[in-house]
Amino acid sequence: MLKIYVDENKCTACGDCKNACPKGELIWSINKIAHASNLEYCHVCTICASKCPTGAILIDRNAPGDDRAERNNQPHEDDLIG
Ligand code: SF4
């Protein structure tokens, strides 16, 4: 699942990510650092990351989702033969 991480040590809360994002009002909130939520609106254009002056944004298209759901989709080691 899609996740957007903001490095709290790099973010200056400048708001450029929110301003540049086509869905900025829906996705980005800027407090002490920027935070992305409502990612169902994100179309992974990566503009936010490219506009961030400090390189604080990391976009992961394949971040693990709910742990239990992930595990249930995987064969259990004991179930594997050979
Ligand atoms: S553009 Fe980068 S530094 Fe500025 S608020 Fe967004 S994440 Fe923080």
Ligand code: SF4
């Ligand atoms: S990838 Fe695009 S749509 Fe998604 S948060 Fe960044 S700028 Fe907004």
